[in-house]
Amino acid sequence: MITNHEPDLTAGLPAVTDAELAALHARLERDAGAAGVLDVAYRTLDTPVGTLLLAATEDGLVRVAFASEGHDQVLESLAARVSPRILRAPGRLDEAAREVDEYFAGRRRRFDLPLDFRLSAGFRRIVLGRLPSIDFGKTVSYAQVASDVGRPRAFRAVGTACATNPLPVVVPCHRVVKSGGDLGNYRGGPEAKRFLIDLEAA
Amino acid sequence: MTTVTSKPPFEAVVAQHGATVLRVCRAVLGPADADDAWSETFLAALAAYPRLPGDANVEAWLVTIAHRKAIDITRAAARRAVPVAAVPDRPAAQRADGRDLDLPGALAALPRRQREAVAYHYLAGLPYAAVAAVTGGSTDAARRAAADGIARLRKTYPALTDAEEDLDDHQP
Numbered sequence: 571m572i573t574n575h576e577p578d579l580t581a582g583l584p585a586v587t588d589a590e591l592a593a594l595h596a597r598l599e600r601d602a603g604a605a606g607v608l609d610v611a612y613r614t615l616d617t618p619v620g621t622l623l624l625a626a627t628e629d630g631l632v633r634v635a636f637a638s639e640g641h642d643q644v645l646e647s648l649a650a651r652v653s654p655r656i657l658r659a660p661g662r663l664d665e666a667a668r669e670v671d672e673y674f675a676g677r678r679r680r681f682d683l684p685l686d687f688r689l690s691a692g693f694r695r696i697v698l699g700r701l702p703s704i705d706f707g708k709t710v711s712y713a714q715v716a717s718d719v720g721r722p723r724a725f726r727a728v729g730t731a732c733a734t735n736p737l738p739v740v741v742p743c744h745r746v747v748k749s750g751g752d753l754g755n756y757r758g759g760p761e762a763k764r765f766l767i768d769l770e771a772a
Numbered sequence: 773m774t775t776v777t778s779k780p781p782f783e784a785v786v787a788q789h790g791a792t793v794l795r796v797c798r799a800v801l802g803p804a805d806a807d808d809a810w811s812e813t814f815l816a817a818l819a820a821y822p823r824l825p826g827d828a829n830v831e832a833w834l835v836t837i838a839h840r841k842a843i844d845i846t847r848a849a850a851r852r853a854v855p856v857a858a859v860p861d862r863p864a865a866q867r868a869d870g871r872d873l874d875l876p877g878a879l880a881a882l883p884r885r886q887r888e889a890v891a892y893h894y895l896a897g898l899p900y901a902a903v904a905a906v907t908g909g910s911t912d913a914a915r916r917a918a919a920d921g922i923a924r925l926r927k928t929y930p931a932l933t934d935a936e937e938d939l940d941d942h943q944p
Contacts, residue, residue, distance in 0.1 A: 657782060
């Protein structure tokens with residue numbers, strides 16, 4: 571119930587400023603990391619294919635998400651599938667952000683980052699493990715990857731594994747295309763896939 | 773996955789409640805210790821967050837943690853202080869006329885129970901039953917402590933204004 575005589579205390583108190591909250595947040599990021607209770611740290615990074623969300627557990631990079639996926643939805647999914655102990659804590663992503671920046675600037679051909687594959691399992695996990703060995707600037711077919719992992723008839727499942735890659739760009743599913751030369755599906759959309767292939771061909 | 777009800781990322785809890793909890797910590801402890809209380813509150817909350825029931829009142833839960841942290845900080849300060857026969861409730865600026873205090877000063881001069889009841893009800897927006905659950909005691913006692921606290925603030929801080937009815941969308 572709202573009554574006529576509710577005193578307005580906040581009017582007489584010093585304002586809580588954004589700078590004060592930012593400083594407290596930064597301290598929480600450090601304390602949480604040191605105490606081992608920061609299960610997922612994330613940051614965003616502006617790139618030529620849009621703003622990417624980078625998220626890492628204590629084990630490594632666990633998710634790269636395109637803006638088209640809806641970063642809030644991706645974070646909610648991480649809360650449900652990994653842990654709700656999630657903070658925007660760029661410190662843990664410093665190295666990942668640096669390498670992704672270098673990649674888009676044409677100064678990096680391989681990623682050298684600890685990766686956490688806990689969001690993929692079974693055959694998909696096997697497929698993703700195979701992708702980093704496709705050289706920068708090369709493309710191979712879904713059928714070729716299926717053959718490489720010893721399941722030559724599973725090229726559709728290879729396509730699904732690539733389309734659901736939780737670590738796009740870093741785990742190069744964009745280097746896997748259809749046999750006829752069509753690009754095939756991509757989490758970030760066909761334009762992003764085309765951009766990455768062209769970037770590596772340059 | 774066994775969890776059906778998923779809860780928001782903790783980042784959303786900080787974004788939604790961070791400012792309110794800081795106001796509460798400042799009101800209860802004063803500005804010097806408020807940052808420590810806020811930091812310890814959110815660190816403890818983050819650690820315990822996965823075990824929080826999905827339908828819990830997050831604000832009341834945070835205030836409960838902040839209340840305990842404030843007590844810890846006050847006790848630690850008392851241990852560091854020179855021992856005295858009776859620890860004063862809070863070193864308060866006593867003024868004979870009770871005027872000239874700003875609101876933080878007027879809050880600091882309240883007895884602790886009143887200060888807590890005022891902060892938890894009027895700053896955090898908790899209903900009196902929830903205030904009582906945090907501080908202990910009955911709902912009526914919490915309501916009385918808040919009313920007594922506000923009555924005293926109106927004397928020591930006459931500038932205390934009432935919220936505009938049509939702007940007041942919080943529901944204590």
